[in-house]
Amino acid sequence: MIHKNQQNNHRPNKTSLTIVVKVGTTSICDEETHFPLLSNLSLLVESVLKLKQNGHRVVIVTSAAVGTGLRRLNMAEKPSKLAARQAVAAVGQGRLMALYDDLFGQFHQPVAQLLLTKNDLADRSQYLNAVSCLEELLDMSVVPIVNENDTISTQGIRFGDNDTLSAITAGMIKADYLFLLTDVDCLYTDNPRTNPDAKPVDICDDISALRSKVSISTSGSSLGTGGMETKLVAADLATAAGVTTIITHGAKPFNMLKIIQGDAITDNADQKKHDIPLNTRFVAKNNPLLDHKWWILHGLHTAGVIVVDDGAARAVTSTLRSSLFAAGIVEVKGSFVAQQAVQIVVRKTINGKLTDMVIGKGLVNYTSIEISRIKRCKSHEIADVLGYVDAECVINRDNLVRVVNDA
Structure with a gap:
């Protein structure tokens, strides 16, 4: 639900935050x-350094490789051709890191570059290696700077935008906060530039309810790929991993310190409310997904779909x-092998139309061909159909993540 002027009762209270x-x-x-x-970049660097001086660990997920590349190549606008955009990003990524390194270098703060793709996280060992690398860098007091590897990512395996990548990164390292710095102070019920009656949203603990009450139709800038919709997707992913997510203004990065300091105050609520700058807070879930299931849900490519009946959906x-x-x-869609991830859906009639409702995602024990042969069979019949039994179930509960609470 959307709340106004309400304090968050699930704030991180650790001395050292990630x-x-x-x-x-x-x-x-x-x-x-x-x-x-x-000026914005300098303020960001100073804000990050202040956070580190306060004992916190900080990771930056950055955009602007394409924008920086356009400037370097003296191009007026982002190319439409994928290969051309990748080439521009390749030029810009080096310049962007040089900017960060120069600014942080003025304060003798080491930084590290991490370029990720969705494929990097699809393999469990590579996912764990990425987590270990990030943790090691943070333990070394380095500021990791993460971006998507646009030069090799294709449309089908991209994170889509850096809002999503930041949420994945936050989930990987079990962060306490994810700050989404954008060109507005917070989320509004409508576009404040065109609607003077638009109201700020202070705090949200139900993103599904929020979607029906606010306008998020604005797209990203001509250089960026995201908009407010991608911020909600990121908030949904991050809060599911137990990460408090904040939308605040990118030109005022010192607001991050004020928000964190405000969360540490437990008394004098009126003074606290006055001191905290405008922002939108998405409350972290009390029962976050475990690392293995987080990886299945958000790290793995979905290779196919399994349609189940109502009884299986309830179970x-x-x-x-x-x-x-x-x-x-009842049905298998797509071609996949054992140990790949598939969506689990159930068919429901909604407004008179038969709709596939996603209820989960999991790692299968059999190939799509095998499942097509054993569907509707009881476990003791699998050996008669296939001539062998690899597992009694198609997806083990430990490798299954539910997406809805009930079907």
Whole structure:
């Protein structure tokens, strides 16, 4: 639900916090000239250094490789051809890191570059290696600077935008805060530039309810890829991992310190409310997904779809969280092998239309061809159909993540 002037009862209260800061293109790069906004970048660097002086660990997820590349190549606008955009990003990424290194270097603060793709996280060992690398850098007091590897990512395997990448990064390192720095102070019920009656949203603990009450139709800038919709997607991902997510203004990065300091205050609520700058807070879930299931849900490519009946849907999504058995499967879509991730859907009639409702995602024990043969079979019949039994269930409960609470 959307709340006004309400304090968050689930704030992190540790002395040393892990903080992910996502910086949007419009906070780094002028939309028309493509020149870097050095004042904003300098304030960001000073803010991060202050956070570190306060004992916190900080990761930056940055955009603007394409914008920086356009300036370097003296190009007026972002190319439409994928290969051309990748080439521009390759030019810009080095310049962008040089900017960060120069600014942080003025304070003798080491930084590290991490370029990730979705494929990097699809393999469990590579995912764990990425987590270990980030943790090691933070333990060394380095500021990791993360970006998507645009030079090799294709449309089908991209994170899509750096809002999503920042949420994935926050989940990987079990961050306490994710700050989404953008070109507005907070989320509004409508576009405040065109609607004077638009109201700020202070705090949200139900993103599904929020979507029906606010306008998020505005897209990203001509240089960026995101908009307010991608911020909500990121908030949904991050809060599911137990990360408090904040939307605040990218030109005022010192607001991050005020927000964190405000959360540490437990008395004098009126003074606290007065001191905290305008922002939108998304409350972290009390029961975050475990690392293995987080990886399945957000790190793995979805290779196919399994359609289940109502009984199987209830069993999978109930509090008992049963494994998925062949008897409850009615259809298999796509071609996949064992140990790949698939969506689990149930067909529901909504407004007179038959709709596939996603209820979960999991790692299968059989190939799509095998599942097509054993669907509707009981476990003891699998050997008769296939001639062998690899597992009694199609998806084990430990490798299954439910997406809805009930079906």
